[in-house]
Amino acid sequence: QVQLIESGGKLVRAGESLKLSCAASGRSFNNIAMGWFRQAPEKEREYVATINGRGDATTYADSVKGRFTISRDHAKNTLYLQMSKLKPEDTATYYCAADPRPPRNGEKYGMDYWGRGTLVTVSS
Secondary structure, X not given: OOEXXXXXXXXXXXXXXXXXXXXXXXXXXXXXXXXXXXXXXXXXXXXXXXXXXXXXXXXXXXXXXXXXXXXXEOOOOEEEEEEOOOOHHHOEEEEEEEEEOOOOOOOOOOEEEEOOOEEEEEXX
């Protein structure tokens, strides 16, 4: 059974840093693009960052560029999101996802695998 399990979310203060992890099991994602997404209360899920299979190409949403860093450890089959200079507007449930494909059936994002999320709360 393929699983993506996020961890690391917690309550932090504005300006602090936090590192999220996403441990994959059930198969290797070493050659598969992965990403982080987030969903704030009463808002749609939004893209945060992606990384390619080799780990040498990344993309970021404008809202996190310069503050967040996505990375991966192939040996551990784990994806990371280092977040710094956190803001209250970063408060959301953060989801790890893998294996992009075209969205279908009304999906906003097409990813074959999703984790269950980890909650990050940033207080002002």
